[in-house]
Amino acid sequence: MSETKPIGLLDSFSDKPRMTSFNQPSATETSSLSANLGWLGNPIDLRDTNEISQKKVDFAIAPIFAAGRAALVTGLGASSKSTLLKQLAVAITTGRDVLGMSIPQVGKAVLILAEDTEEDAHRSLDAIFKSMQLSDLEISLVQDRLYIFAAAGKDCVIVSGEDGKTSVRVEQLLEFVSQLSDVRLIGLDPAIALTRGRELDEVAQRELANTVERIAIKTGAAVLVISHAAKSIQHQQEISSHASRGSGAITDAFRLEVLMKVMTTKDAKTFRVQEINRHQYVRMQVTKANALPPALIKPTWLERVSGGALTLASLTPAAPTSWERVRRGLEIFFESNQETGAPQSLKLTYAKWKTMALSSGLLTGTTTSARDMSARRLFSSIKEANWIHEVEGEWTATSEGEQEILE
Helix, strand or coil: CCCCCCCCCHHHCCCCCCCCCCCCCCHHHHHHCCCCCHHHCCCCCHHHHHHHHCCCCCEEEECCEECCCEEEEEECCCCCHHHHHHHHHHHHHHCCCECCEECCCCCEEEEEECCCCHHHHHHHHHHHHHHCCCCHHHHHHHHHHEEEEECCCCCCCCEECCCCEECCHHHHHHHHHHHHCCEEEEEEECHHHHCCCCCCCHHHHHHHHHHHHHHHHHHCCEEEEEEEECHHHHHCCCCCCCCECCCCHHHHHCCEEEEEEECCHHHHHHCCCCHHHHHHEEEEEEEEECCCCHHHCCCEEEEECHHHCEEECCCCCCCCCHHHHHHHHHHCCEEECCCCCCEEECCECHHHHHHHHHHCCCCCCCCHHHHHHHHHHHHHHHHHCCCEEEECCEEEECHHHHHHHHC
């Protein structure tokens, strides 16, 4: 990185609040409004609804991360969350497409990495440069536009105190970003360092989310917060929101959550990846998206290459054998316990099971009648194996079925 970068930003934090240059309504404008609610300001003008709704969303990283909004990126340790953040930052500064996403507008990026030393940051960026095959000109753009604060061992708390008050450091960060101008991405890694480890404190976690959202709105940048996931997530086959470790308040407060998850043994079998190699692959998936269309909430498989950098993986599901299809049909009757990760059986109607089997790609045929026939045959095979039985109009696993899943 260039020696002109303000590596000592975190060291310069003081307890004195500073004013930012972001636009605020003038006293004249405020006094002329007839319906001002004080701390909330003015209600929105609904006469603008049609005009505003026609505007295209300003994506910092399309089609997932919007400019001026905050997002949570969560995953277990060693799931390449931090690497993803750095690659997105490199893409922002060069305009390069990245991992199936595009950059509509080139700009600057600011990363505060509370777990990285300067050497860590340099090594991971070097691997990213090589993986993305950046030219000398593009590397020069990164050096000029990417501002990284390697803050391992430093105090990075921005929400502190028993009442969850926001630190004056937020104002210093806002002032720094306003002086740079054209910042399109801000990354904060990890969330636990921002609240002095208060993961179970709902007040602190919600205040953190609100603070990060405020940073996004004031700067106009996409703000990504890296969060550690609960350990049980690795054993869950069904991907859902609230994967982040702690009280769950932080996920509730964010409108967008993206999960990074290392390939499971089951996924490895699906894609015919050897067990010893499955840790090379990471699944990236939107798990909460209040404003994204459902079509975008689909997994993207990434592969870790030399130095840990990420590339799009080339994986094709293998056609299951007859026995594998039957066993996968049985697996639909199970879900992972949220706390322990252990499989627990479900009660499903045939119709519900068929819908889930279809979404899992287990049914064959190009017509509805053909898929219905495929479902009946597969369901019959599961029954004939004595893996399920009917209880009061619903189907659930037998002891033999549970044993098959546990083995």
